[in-house]
Amino acid sequence: xxxxxxLAIATIGAxxxxxxxxxxxxxxxxxxxxxNSTVKDIQTALMGTSSTANTTKGATVQPTTNSTDWTPYLxxxxxxxxxxxxxxxxxxxxxxxxxxxxPSNANRxxxxxxxxxxxxxxxxxxxPLQKIEKLRGYEWGHVRLYFKxxxxxxxxxxxxxxxxxxxDKLERSDASGYQFGSEMGAVVMTFDVQNRSITCDY
Numbered sequence: 001x002x003x004x005x006x007l008a009i010a011t012i013g014a015x016x017x018x019x020x021x022x023x024x025x026x027x028x029x030x031x032x033x034x035x036n037s038t039v040k041d042i043q044t045a046l047m048g049t050s051s052t053a054n055t056t057k058g059a060t061v062q063p064t065t066n067s068t069d070w071t072p073y074l075x076x077x078x079x080x081x082x083x084x085x086x087x088x089x090x091x092x093x094x095x096x097x098x099x100x101x102x103p104s105n106a107n108r109x110x111x112x113x114x115x116x117x118x119x120x121x122x123x124x125x126x127x128p129l130q131k132i133e134k135l136r137g138y139e140w141g142h143v144r145l146y147f148k149x150x151x152x153x154x155x156x157x158x159x160x161x162x163x164x165x166x167x168d169k170l171e172r173s174d175a176s177g178y179q180f181g182s183e184m185g186a187v188v189m190t191f192d193v194q195n196r197s198i199t200c201d202y
Contacts, residue, residue, distance in 0.1 A: 068096035070124040070132075074145065080162035080180070081187050081200035083143040086117065086134045096122040112137045127152045139184070144199040152198065156191055159198070 073093055076082040089097075098120040103113065117132045128148035135142045153175075161170050161178045168181035177190040177199075188201040 067121045067123050078159050081189050142201040144197050147196045
């Protein structure tokens with residue numbers, strides 16, 4: 001029953017009782033009874049409308065799912081590209097690893113070894129994380145984080161270069177990343193919008 005219909009019924013009831021009480025000595029009591037009944041009808045109607053509105057509003061809320069947050073394990077990358085040990089991943093993160101890809105020739109001397117950890121329902125720094133790639137070369141390597149979309153670029157200011165050392169210094173720092181040092185051992189951090197990735201090269 002709609003609010004307007006309930007109010008109409010309450011009004012008709014009030015008029016009926018008032019007309020019956022007009023010639024009696026209990027007129028005042030009848031008026032009080034009608035008013036109390038009318039107020040209750042209005043309150044009931046309003047409560048019904050409120051409940052309907054709340055139900056409709058609640059239906060638009062999307063349910064949340066449990067995801068694995070890799071932020072604590074990867075946070076060191078924000079401080080000078082200090083990369084975590086991906087060969088010793090703690091158990092609390094392993095549940096989100098759907099598969100691990102590694103080349104069959106990884107043990108050949110001089111060959112780069114690329115290991116890819118494909119993730120399911122994982123996040124890092126507040127954004128959906130799809131996979132983590134680790135390259136290990138003879139004297140170089142990188143850790144690369146692949147995100148679901150380009151929103152990760154908002155993290156750029158949170159990734160800081162190393163502190164200036166005795167020999168190395170900050171050579172470049174812009175929206176696409178930074179380079180600390182200019183020799184073979186330079187640390188390079190790259191925000192790649194096209195590939196939706198953050199890479200720490202060392």
